[in-house]
Amino acid sequence: xxxxxxxxxxxxxxxxxxxxxxxxxxxxxxxxxxxxxxxxxxxxxxxxxxxxxxxxxxxxxxxxxxxxxxxxxxxxxxxxxxxxxxxxxxxxxxxxxxxxxxxxxxxxxxxxxxxxxxxxxxxxxxxxxxxxxxxxxxxxxxxxxxxxxxxxxxxxxxxxxxxxxxxxxxxxxxxxxxxxxxxxxxxxxxxxxxxxxxxxxxxxxxxxxxxxxxxxxxxxxxxxxxxxxxxxxxxxxxxxxxxxxxxxxxxxxxxxxxxxxxxxx
Amino acid sequence: xxxxxxxxxxxxxxxxxxxxxxxxxxxxxxxxxxxxxxxxxxxxxxxxxxxxxxxxxxxxxxxxxxxxxxxxxxxxxxxxxxxxxxxxxxxxxxxxxxxxxxxxxxxxxxxxxxxxxxxxxxxxxxxxxxxxxxxxxxxxxxxxxxxxxxxxxxxxxxxxxxxxxxxxxxxxxxxxxxxxxxxxxxxxxxxxxxxxxxxxxxxxxxxxxxxxxxxxxxxxxxxxxxxxxxxxxxxxxxxxxxxxxxxxxxxxxxxxxxxxxxxxxxxxxxxxxxxxxxxxxxxxxxxxxxxxxxxxxxxxxxxxxxxxxxxxxxxxxxxxxxxxxxxxxxxxxxxxxxxxxxxxxxxxxxxxxxxxxxxxxxxxxxxxxxxxxxxxxxxxxxxxxxxxxxxxxxxxxxxxxxxxxxxxxxxxxxxxxxxxxxxxxxxxxxxxxxxxxxxxxxxxxxxxxxxxxxxxxxxxxxxxxxxxxxxxxxxxxxxxxxxxxxxxxxxxxxxxxxxxxxxxxxxxxxxxxxxxxx
Numbered sequence: 001x002x003x004x005x006x007x008x009x010x011x012x013x014x015x016x017x018x019x020x021x022x023x024x025x026x027x028x029x030x031x032x033x034x035x036x037x038x039x040x041x042x043x044x045x046x047x048x049x050x051x052x053x054x055x056x057x058x059x060x061x062x063x064x065x066x067x068x069x070x071x072x073x074x075x076x077x078x079x080x081x082x083x084x085x086x087x088x089x090x091x092x093x094x095x096x097x098x099x100x101x102x103x104x105x106x107x108x109x110x111x112x113x114x115x116x117x118x119x120x121x122x123x124x125x126x127x128x129x130x131x132x133x134x135x136x137x138x139x140x141x142x143x144x145x146x147x148x149x150x151x152x153x154x155x156x157x158x159x160x161x162x163x164x165x166x167x168x169x170x171x172x173x174x175x176x177x178x179x180x181x182x183x184x185x186x187x188x189x190x191x192x193x194x195x196x197x198x199x200x201x202x203x204x205x206x207x208x209x210x211x212x213x214x215x216x217x218x219x220x221x222x223x224x225x226x227x228x229x230x231x232x233x234x235x236x237x238x239x240x241x242x243x244x245x246x247x248x249x250x251x252x253x254x255x256x257x258x259x260x261x262x263x264x265x
Numbered sequence: 266x267x268x269x270x271x272x273x274x275x276x277x278x279x280x281x282x283x284x285x286x287x288x289x290x291x292x293x294x295x296x297x298x299x300x301x302x303x304x305x306x307x308x309x310x311x312x313x314x315x316x317x318x319x320x321x322x323x324x325x326x327x328x329x330x331x332x333x334x335x336x337x338x339x340x341x342x343x344x345x346x347x348x349x350x351x352x353x354x355x356x357x358x359x360x361x362x363x364x365x366x367x368x369x370x371x372x373x374x375x376x377x378x379x380x381x382x383x384x385x386x387x388x389x390x391x392x393x394x395x396x397x398x399x400x401x402x403x404x405x406x407x408x409x410x411x412x413x414x415x416x417x418x419x420x421x422x423x424x425x426x427x428x429x430x431x432x433x434x435x436x437x438x439x440x441x442x443x444x445x446x447x448x449x450x451x452x453x454x455x456x457x458x459x460x461x462x463x464x465x466x467x468x469x470x471x472x473x474x475x476x477x478x479x480x481x482x483x484x485x486x487x488x489x490x491x492x493x494x495x496x497x498x499x500x501x502x503x504x505x506x507x508x509x510x511x512x513x514x515x516x517x518x519x520x521x522x523x524x525x526x527x528x529x530x531x532x533x534x535x536x537x538x539x540x541x542x543x544x545x546x547x548x549x550x551x552x553x554x555x556x557x558x559x560x561x562x563x564x565x566x567x568x569x570x571x572x573x574x575x576x577x578x579x580x581x582x583x584x585x586x587x588x589x590x591x592x593x594x595x596x597x598x599x600x601x602x603x604x605x606x607x608x609x610x611x612x613x614x615x616x617x618x619x620x621x622x623x624x625x626x627x628x629x630x631x632x633x634x635x636x637x638x639x640x641x642x643x644x645x646x647x648x649x650x651x652x653x654x655x656x657x658x659x660x661x662x663x664x665x666x667x668x669x670x671x672x673x674x675x676x677x678x679x680x681x682x683x684x685x686x687x688x689x690x691x692x693x694x695x696x697x698x699x700x701x702x703x704x705x706x707x708x709x710x711x712x713x714x715x716x717x718x719x720x721x722x723x724x725x726x727x728x729x730x731x732x733x734x735x736x737x738x739x740x741x742x743x744x745x746x747x748x749x750x751x752x753x754x755x756x757x758x759x760x761x762x763x764x765x766x767x768x769x770x771x772x773x774x775x776x777x778x779x780x781x782x783x
Contacts, residue, residue: 060398085400085401095392097397099411099414099415112400162401
């Protein structure tokens, strides 16, 4: 196996509890590798530590124990600002800057790394095409003038602006209606393949994870319970993993019953 | 005569460039200094609860100090600092006027700026600051590109509040020697010139509103990314400052500065001296409404050149003497004491403006009270009123000790209203001023001080050290010495309290010169 693009080795992170309370172990001895070009989904409920794990990768949070390597380098030896500029990050509800236009939001990281304005403008238009937003219509709009789906498309474009090899996504499609979510998910999957990205996506929705990701990691209480392709997971003996997989299965069966195919009619 | 045909409007207008210019300069400088200190402080402490609390607490305490007291406190503080700086570095600076006013007002402007900046920055959605971090901004870039722009509306609200407060409070900087729109108000209150009071209040209000609106324009410009609007607001403020700089550049440095304290007689006498100086070919300007505690130091430091003080005031307040000497002896000793500070006692004007216990003539005759000794027997059933400082002055202690005075009640009152209160019987006795024209007007009588508990208060002209050898100046003022008797001064003061066009200090000073000069 080639060297993974992102690797967590025995990583731990605790947060101070409330006054007098015990510290909370958000991430507890997690080891996980993400190969180049892979689309990994991390699935878990709230408080499972999945978001903390994601943020450890670009040092939005610093680990207490263990080693994290990105593109072969220990992240502790890399300037966190430079690290974040070369990793795309898509926030939960877009995280767009309300006082920047769409173009300003998308071009923010290229501007920080000193790309000439003309190149930024060209890159913004290219990215608007990629995320399928009309460039002349949306370039100068402000976030409050966009729908939720459009905002998240801009969020994806912003993450891709500085041509990262890695994209981290924190429940990117969670707040969208099912149709938009589906369309965006498919569009992103295409981008992931076309641009040869390595993607780590956080989600609490196993169905979404199965549909989009190559491989799935399941977290609970800060621990990594299982990881593998959907097929590998379905063979896992873990009760919680089984429970997580039951929902999409039941949904699939129910859908099959309710939506008969043309040939069975 | 209608309100607006009053000639005093024209007179008020003539002072506007000077007063408004100084007011804008001191306010804008104070605000700029306040912002330069508060903004970085607010940014530095915003994530640290302990220093943040301490800073906001301190700023709140400053805010509770009355504006006048805060301004007055800076004067002795700076005076001490100036003395230190002179002895350590050989460089002194003027503790008078501009500097204390700017420092006190800057301190006053801090609370709204600090509080709104901290609140504004604290109100930025954490998801947004996290996104700023996530896209690779340094903390500095996040602050300047994301947090500050988003906090701007709240911050600007604080800056606008501070601007209005500073412009309003700057009217109180007159008594510490900073010319401001407050000169109208202080002069107007003392000489019953309501046109001046009204003019000063209106001018300050209009200025405050104008600055507030210009700041609003800048804010709207920044918020809507309209360079034009922000620029228009910026140019407006710059124009305001530039326009007010013109008169100060034009002012001649050789001008003689005549000082005046905060009451009508002082305004009249300073106008009289300025008229005599101009007649002798000097250019003269006045610094009016100076606090009693400030004016002598201002003279000694050369910030003003000449003013009229009273022997007893200097004796007791400036030199802290508690013994009381006969008039001539006291003057001679005072002259020697002043000379040691290089201040010249040019001479006496001829009248005394002493404190005196005053009551209505009719009641005094009914009760057979002629002197303070007679009064002492009745005091326990009587009420007394005096100005704001009298009861803490040595004269009062002296009077109490000499005559065993003890009144039923003691009240403090605005001096202008005291005489009317005595005449109407609202109070029985007042501590009036012997040269006040209202004593005659209300038919009041001054009670004799047979035990000489109150020191003599001869009106005397004092010259600043740098004017000590100015023979032309001495010659210009010499015709006033010994020429103004108590009756003349009382009449002049009564005219100054007339409340009409002929009662301006300048007009009364001309009348006075007609009377004594020939």
